[in-house]
Amino acid sequence: NAGVTQTPKFRVLKTGQSMTLLCAQDMNHEYMYWYRQDPGMGLRLIHYSVGEGTTAKGEVPDGYNVSRLKKQNFLLGLESAAPSQTSVYFCASSYSSGEQYFGPGTRLTVT
Amino acid sequence: GEDVEQSLFLSVREGDSSVINCTYTDSSSTYLYWYKQEPGAGLQLLTYIFSNMDMKQDQRLTVLLNKKDKHLSLRIADTQTGDSAIYFCADVNRDDKIIFGKGTRLHILP
Numbered sequence: 001n002a003g004v005t006q007t008p009k010f011r012v013l014k015t016g017q018s019m020t021l022l023c024a025q026d027m028n029h030e031y032m033y034w035y036r037q038d039p040g041m042g043l044r045l046i047h048y049s050v051g052e053g054t055t056a057k058g059e060v061p062d063g064y065n066v067s068r069l070k071k072q073n074f075l076l077g078l079e080s081a082a083p084s085q086t087s088v089y090f091c092a093s094s095y096s097s098g099e100q101y102f103g104p105g106t107r108l109t110v111t
Numbered sequence: 112g113e114d115v116e117q118s119l120f121l122s123v124r125e126g127d128s129s130v131i132n133c134t135y136t137d138s139s140s141t142y143l144y145w146y147k148q149e150p151g152a153g154l155q156l157l158t159y160i161f162s163n164m165d166m167k168q169d170q171r172l173t174v175l176l177n178k179k180d181k182h183l184s185l186r187i188a189d190t191q192t193g194d195s196a197i198y199f200c201a202d203v204n205r206d207d208k209i210i211f212g213k214g215t216r217l218h219i220l221p
Binding site for chain 2: 004040041042043090092096097098099100101102103104105
Protein backbone atom coordinates (compact mmCIF):
# COMPACT_ATOMS: atom_id res chain seq x y z
CA ASN A 1 0.00 0.00 0.00
CA ALA A 2 1.23 3.48 -0.86
CA GLY A 3 -0.76 5.03 2.02
CA VAL A 4 -1.34 8.75 1.48
CA THR A 5 0.41 10.41 -1.44
CA GLN A 6 0.53 14.08 -2.40
CA THR A 7 1.46 15.79 -5.64
CA PRO A 8 3.37 17.93 -6.26
CA LYS A 9 6.08 17.85 -3.56
CA PHE A 10 7.24 21.42 -4.26
CA ARG A 11 5.76 24.33 -6.14
CA VAL A 12 6.54 28.02 -6.62
CA LEU A 13 3.69 30.29 -7.71
CA LYS A 14 3.46 33.96 -8.52
CA THR A 15 0.81 36.03 -6.75
CA GLY A 16 -2.53 35.61 -8.49
CA GLN A 17 -1.77 32.26 -10.10
CA SER A 18 -3.92 29.23 -9.41
CA MET A 19 -3.06 25.61 -8.71
CA THR A 20 -4.50 22.34 -7.45
CA LEU A 21 -2.89 20.02 -4.93
CA LEU A 22 -3.82 16.38 -5.23
CA CYS A 23 -4.11 13.93 -2.36
CA ALA A 24 -4.72 10.22 -2.89
CA GLN A 25 -5.18 7.39 -0.38
CA ASP A 26 -5.48 3.66 -0.93
CA MET A 27 -6.75 2.66 2.53
CA ASN A 28 -10.47 3.06 1.77
CA HIS A 29 -10.76 5.78 4.43
CA GLU A 30 -13.95 7.82 4.62
CA TYR A 31 -12.38 10.90 6.25
CA MET A 32 -9.86 13.12 4.49
CA TYR A 33 -8.28 16.41 5.59
CA TRP A 34 -6.15 19.27 4.36
CA TYR A 35 -3.89 21.09 6.83
CA ARG A 36 -1.32 23.81 6.56
CA GLN A 37 1.74 23.98 8.80
CA ASP A 38 3.51 27.26 9.50
CA PRO A 39 6.36 27.96 11.96
CA GLY A 40 5.02 28.59 15.45
CA MET A 41 1.42 27.96 14.37
CA GLY A 42 1.28 24.19 14.52
CA LEU A 43 -1.20 22.45 12.22
CA ARG A 44 -4.30 24.30 11.07
CA LEU A 45 -7.21 22.55 9.41
CA ILE A 46 -8.25 24.08 6.08
CA HIS A 47 -11.06 21.80 4.87
CA TYR A 48 -12.11 18.24 5.48
CA SER A 49 -14.43 15.58 4.08
CA VAL A 50 -16.36 12.84 5.84
CA GLY A 51 -17.14 10.93 2.64
CA GLU A 52 -17.26 10.99 -1.13
CA GLY A 53 -19.11 14.04 -2.40
CA THR A 54 -18.99 15.90 0.95
CA THR A 55 -16.74 18.71 2.12
CA ALA A 56 -16.69 21.04 5.12
CA LYS A 57 -14.76 24.10 6.27
CA GLY A 58 -12.07 23.88 8.89
CA GLU A 59 -10.30 26.54 10.88
CA VAL A 60 -8.73 28.52 7.99
CA PRO A 61 -10.78 27.92 4.80
CA ASP A 62 -10.56 31.37 3.17
CA GLY A 63 -8.76 31.41 -0.18
CA TYR A 64 -9.07 27.64 -0.67
CA ASN A 65 -11.58 25.31 -2.26
CA VAL A 66 -11.79 21.52 -2.17
CA SER A 67 -13.49 18.67 -3.96
CA ARG A 68 -14.00 14.98 -3.16
CA LEU A 69 -15.43 13.49 -6.32
CA LYS A 70 -13.88 10.08 -5.67
CA LYS A 71 -13.46 8.45 -2.27
CA GLN A 72 -9.73 8.01 -2.72
CA ASN A 73 -8.95 11.57 -3.85
CA PHE A 74 -9.18 14.95 -2.13
CA LEU A 75 -8.20 18.04 -4.12
CA LEU A 76 -7.20 21.41 -2.67
CA GLY A 77 -7.44 24.43 -4.97
CA LEU A 78 -5.99 27.90 -4.71
CA GLU A 79 -7.83 30.17 -7.14
CA SER A 80 -5.65 33.27 -6.73
CA ALA A 81 -2.52 32.58 -4.71
CA ALA A 82 -1.28 35.12 -2.16
CA PRO A 83 2.08 35.28 -0.32
CA SER A 84 0.19 34.49 2.92
CA GLN A 85 -0.49 31.04 1.46
CA THR A 86 3.21 30.18 1.47
CA SER A 87 3.25 27.12 3.68
CA VAL A 88 3.66 23.36 3.89
CA TYR A 89 0.40 21.58 3.09
CA PHE A 90 -0.42 18.16 4.49
CA CYS A 91 -3.19 15.83 3.52
CA ALA A 92 -4.41 13.13 5.90
CA SER A 93 -6.98 10.36 5.86
CA SER A 94 -8.58 8.24 8.56
CA TYR A 95 -11.32 5.81 9.63
CA SER A 96 -11.84 7.89 12.75
CA SER A 97 -10.90 11.44 13.68
CA GLY A 98 -8.01 10.54 15.96
CA GLU A 99 -5.96 8.02 14.02
CA GLN A 100 -4.95 9.99 10.98
CA TYR A 101 -2.47 8.95 8.30
CA PHE A 102 -0.52 11.84 6.82
CA GLY A 103 1.02 12.37 3.42
CA PRO A 104 4.60 13.64 2.98
CA GLY A 105 3.54 17.24 2.39
CA THR A 106 3.69 19.85 -0.38
CA ARG A 107 5.95 22.85 0.11
CA LEU A 108 4.36 25.86 -1.61
CA THR A 109 6.02 29.24 -2.04
CA VAL A 110 4.05 32.20 -3.38
CA THR A 111 6.18 35.14 -4.53
CA GLY B 112 -13.01 26.51 22.84
CA GLU B 113 -10.95 23.43 23.51
CA ASP B 114 -7.18 23.81 23.59
CA VAL B 115 -4.12 21.57 23.75
CA GLU B 116 -0.89 23.10 25.02
CA GLN B 117 2.72 21.91 24.94
CA SER B 118 6.09 23.49 25.51
CA LEU B 119 7.81 24.26 22.22
CA PHE B 120 11.31 22.90 22.85
CA LEU B 121 13.06 20.19 24.85
CA SER B 122 16.76 19.29 24.87
CA VAL B 123 17.89 15.92 26.20
CA ARG B 124 21.23 14.12 26.26
CA GLU B 125 21.52 10.92 24.28
CA GLY B 126 20.80 7.95 26.55
CA ASP B 127 18.71 9.95 29.02
CA SER B 128 14.93 9.82 29.27
CA SER B 129 12.82 12.47 27.54
CA VAL B 130 9.53 13.58 29.03
CA ILE B 131 7.21 15.64 26.83
CA ASN B 132 4.23 17.18 28.57
CA CYS B 133 0.82 18.26 27.33
CA THR B 134 -2.26 19.79 28.91
CA TYR B 135 -5.73 19.84 27.43
CA THR B 136 -9.00 21.49 28.36
CA ASP B 137 -11.71 19.19 26.97
CA SER B 138 -13.18 17.08 29.76
CA SER B 139 -15.05 14.87 27.28
CA SER B 140 -11.93 13.53 25.54
CA THR B 141 -12.12 9.77 24.99
CA TYR B 142 -8.75 9.17 23.34
CA LEU B 143 -5.54 11.17 23.48
CA TYR B 144 -2.79 10.79 20.93
CA TRP B 145 0.90 11.36 20.37
CA TYR B 146 2.17 11.98 16.86
CA LYS B 147 5.80 12.26 15.69
CA GLN B 148 7.01 14.41 12.81
CA GLU B 149 10.51 13.81 11.50
CA PRO B 150 12.23 16.52 9.42
CA GLY B 151 10.69 16.91 5.98
CA ALA B 152 7.94 14.37 6.63
CA GLY B 153 4.29 14.23 7.60
CA LEU B 154 3.00 13.35 11.05
CA GLN B 155 3.01 9.71 12.09
CA LEU B 156 0.80 8.28 14.83
CA LEU B 157 3.11 7.14 17.62
CA THR B 158 0.74 5.94 20.30
CA TYR B 159 -2.56 6.69 21.96
CA ILE B 160 -4.30 6.16 25.29
CA PHE B 161 -7.93 5.65 26.17
CA SER B 162 -9.19 8.16 28.70
CA ASN B 163 -10.04 5.54 31.33
CA MET B 164 -6.40 4.38 31.46
CA ASP B 165 -3.63 5.87 33.59
CA MET B 166 -0.66 4.47 31.77
CA LYS B 167 0.28 2.72 28.56
CA GLN B 168 3.69 1.28 27.77
CA ASP B 169 5.03 0.31 24.36
CA GLN B 170 8.73 -0.62 24.25
CA ARG B 171 10.65 2.60 25.01
CA LEU B 172 7.49 4.73 25.13
CA THR B 173 5.38 5.31 28.24
CA VAL B 174 2.24 7.44 28.15
CA LEU B 175 0.89 8.76 31.44
CA LEU B 176 -2.56 10.31 31.75
CA ASN B 177 -3.80 12.33 34.73
CA LYS B 178 -7.43 12.89 33.81
CA LYS B 179 -8.18 14.96 36.92
CA ASP B 180 -5.49 17.51 36.00
CA LYS B 181 -6.00 17.03 32.22
CA HIS B 182 -2.29 16.30 31.85
CA LEU B 183 -0.73 13.90 29.37
CA SER B 184 2.95 12.99 29.11
CA LEU B 185 5.13 10.95 26.79
CA ARG B 186 8.30 9.43 28.19
CA ILE B 187 10.95 8.12 25.81
CA ALA B 188 13.48 5.90 27.57
CA ASP B 189 17.12 5.75 26.41
CA THR B 190 16.68 8.65 23.99
CA GLN B 191 18.50 8.14 20.69
CA THR B 192 19.43 10.47 17.84
CA GLY B 193 16.60 8.98 15.77
CA ASP B 194 14.13 10.35 18.32
CA SER B 195 14.95 13.90 17.23
CA ALA B 196 11.61 15.17 15.88
CA ILE B 197 8.58 17.29 16.68
CA TYR B 198 6.04 15.55 18.93
CA PHE B 199 2.38 16.56 18.79
CA CYS B 200 -0.19 15.87 21.45
CA ALA B 201 -3.82 15.65 20.26
CA ASP B 202 -7.26 14.92 21.59
CA VAL B 203 -10.63 14.33 19.96
CA ASN B 204 -13.44 16.51 21.29
CA ARG B 205 -17.13 15.76 21.78
CA ASP B 206 -17.83 16.84 18.18
CA ASP B 207 -15.36 14.18 16.95
CA LYS B 208 -12.87 16.87 15.90
CA ILE B 209 -9.17 16.37 16.53
CA ILE B 210 -7.34 19.21 18.27
CA PHE B 211 -3.55 19.26 17.89
CA GLY B 212 -1.07 21.02 20.14
CA LYS B 213 1.57 23.17 18.47
CA GLY B 214 4.22 20.50 18.91
CA THR B 215 7.37 20.05 21.03
CA ARG B 216 10.68 20.00 19.18
CA LEU B 217 12.94 17.39 20.80
CA HIS B 218 16.66 18.08 20.37
CA ILE B 219 19.17 15.38 21.27
CA LEU B 220 22.50 16.47 22.72
CA PRO B 221 25.55 14.21 22.18
